Amino acid sequence: MSSDAPVDARAPGQKTFFGHPRALSTLFLTEMWERFSFYGMRAILVLYLTASVAEDGLGISESTANAVYGTYNAMVYLMALPGGWVADRLLGARRSVLWGGVVIAAGHYVMAIPARWSVFAGMTLIVLGTGLLKPNISTMVGGLYDRDSPRRDAGFSIFYMGINLGAFIAPLITGFLGEKVNWHLGFGAAAIGMTFGVLQYVLGRRNLGDTGDRPADPLLGADRRRALTRIGVAVLVLLLVLAVLAVADLFTVNTVVNSLTIATVVITIGYFARIITDREISSTERSRMKAYLWLFVFAAAFWLIYDQAGSVLNLFAADRTDRDVLGFTFPASWLQSVNPILIIIGAPLAALLWLRLGHRVSTPVKFAVGLVLNGLSFVLMAAAAQAAVGGDLVSPWWLVAVYAIQVAGELSLSPVGLSATTKLAPVKYASQMMGLWFLATAVGDAVGGQVARLAETWPEPTYFLAFGLASVALGLGAVMFTRHISRLMAGIH
Template identity: 60%
Template sequence: MAQRTRDGQAGSFLGHPPGLATLFGTELWERFSFYGMRTLLVLFLTAAVTEGGLGLNEGLAIAIYGVYNAMIYLTALPGGWVADRILGTRRAVLYGGVIIAAGHYCMAVPSTPLFFTGLVLIMLGTGLLKPNISATVGQLYGEHDARRDAGFSLFYMGINIGAFFSPLVCGWLALNLGWHWGFGAAGVGMTVGLILYVLGWKRLGDAGERPGNPATPAERRRALLYALAAVVVVGVYLAVDLSTGGLNSNLLINLLTIVAVVVPAVYFAGILRSPQLRPEERGRVRALVWLFLASAVFWMIYDQAGSVLNLFAEDRTDRGLLGLNFPAPWFQSVNPLLIIALAPVFAALWVRLGSRQPSTPAKFVYALVGVGVSFLIMALAAGAASGGERVSPLWLLAVYFIQTVAELALSPTGLSVSTKLAPQAFTGQILGVWFLSTAVGDAVGGQAGRYIERLSLPTYFLTLGLAAVVVGVVLLFAVPRVRRLMGGVE
């Protein structure tokens, strides 16, 4: 007999609720748009003006990339609030996708002001869409449905199908027709995702249809005033920057980095003090803090694939194979290709192991040690390339393989456990807070990337790799305590 979802619909998508097919397709195309643009970002920023780029130095470009990624995930916090209190997760995803598409189309126009306007729109739209589409996936399942982790793994595979094709398509267009053709293709991808989402709307049942904790009229008015104030402040700042040519202000980058680190700390403190939390929920939020910090360290290293490793592929890797010269952006398809191959294996493994699988904190330990080892290998690769030689692409392929295995141990597990640990009154917001771990990691990683011009490249990789391994060992000793705080959630 087919298992049934919370709303009584029989599972029809690989044994899962039918709404998972809708969210799978929408997220696939949203990630096509996101990774297509992200693959090009650092290369566009560092390309010479005569080649259509902005001509920035590598350190500054990496910092901009890191802060941009951080803001992408930082906006997940207000995006989660809007879903929890006003829209519900389902409509938040729809409106977020529309804003993202508008941002990509702005970047398709060869204009520096529109380029940065597009970045801001993508930040805002992703903040609405990203945490809430994951929250909606969680709402497709009952509280004790054993298919939940496997469902998130399948959802994660959809993410990486989009991430695989986007560097190939957007990268080819950018290098052969111009950067803005690549950015425009990302917008088309998001538009396709929106069409699929609207067509599959009814499959979602009642998942995400209503806000979990509706705001009062006074709260709505106050939120609108805050939003308008933020728009005015950002608009004035950008207007001044554009008039003075200071768009790449170091002060702005540093301020946004501080915001990315401080906001989650303040927000966790506020949730823990909330009178709406039951005692067992408070313990689970404390457990989430441990996992949050581990996740931040992981993403600090992992997300440098689009910046430092992207530049390593461009400048220090022999990209010739079978008489062909593979573009550097295409290396960004290696990781998602590996995830497409390995995600079903991991999904089946967790289901087969059942209660015998490693605990969530233990999976995080494996991920941290793995991503740390990947950068230790990069230290060796950088040493081999230090004399100006281009090294074998096998170095990068080995690193991406190790990082993929580490990612599959941490990322789908983190998404799943955050929905299980989230207090009832803060479901969407906790998903937003969870994505802030990526914001913290990207912001700190972007600042670390600025040292690429002060340290030797082998020293840079060695330092970050050892730091991740050390954090993994610390978490290993804390596993029993974290499990107690989780209160039976695995």
């Protein structure tokens, strides 16, 4: 039997999960707990990095902390590429998800250790584990259905709800524990959440049937040994480089962050060059990839601003907002729960809107709307920052409004981008294109981490207004190129 044979939820005696294969509940809960751990840790990361040593933090400058945060997010998405390859060629999706979850949990437990080194060692493990789990669990969800099943999209919608449910709950728990009790206790809560995810995944494996049980295109014999040898050599070279940097006293946080940012951009350029110059793809496919390059740049620019919610905006929440409610000062990280709850509310409405509009609004225009809304959110933040000049605390409702505008932009761009990725992909690279879409987030976050350094040196109103207007201008420019991009898409809407 094929390893991706779909599980039939309608078979006699087969238990279902909201009318879907029972296996979906196992994957739903695994992803929910993984996102709980990811967003729970992320909600307090920058706050911990910038907290003074007297407050049990690391006392890192805001500019460096913002860059670390952006690079960390970038590496999570960048590792989806090798993570997908490992599943396809070596382990299979099921074992990749299991080992990914174990490594993620280990990373969070390391971060729970009250030592200065633990945060960076833990983040490294989380990045590696997420690279194994994140892309492959989505592949397994797809494996539960026939390709043309009308229930497939509904299944992914339920799965998507799990992502945002975990992201909503996490900051409320880790934020309270981290900010009010102890930072490492907050990281420990994220570790426990991921442990729950791994345990229920193991207990629910009987529901999965053969889904993801074997690699889709396994390496065998000499090819497998050659691949493992190359991986081993690459790891040794990396360790050697790190050792040289350490000996030369160059192994600093900023050196690592800057190097990873450059690597992310270079890898992305190389990836696009490889596909577009491939002589085996047709002229139509090459044209569509050129259109996709435009969309990729727009998406990267979008995430550059959007993902500053956990860094620059999180620090603004901590330092510039009045969070006192009836004598209780709620944790700044609680505002990180606003985004996912708004997505849960808005996603069905956005899906209905795009269904009603049909092909009357093209993909490039939807991307442009996302960029404009994202920019307007930062223009609004400029007004909030101006109101806080002089040390006045502003209402947290400013941030709620900013997040609401950003979520509207995300729902205009993100799901549309996922769909465009699958439609514009050359046949030869169909299985790799989702990794390329993740690279847009990686590039946006990596460059955004560097851009966010300016938030400490520029006046806050100037920072938000400059990048907000830049995003609006890029969105309006995208509208001007809509016809050109649509022609390059060669019949794809």
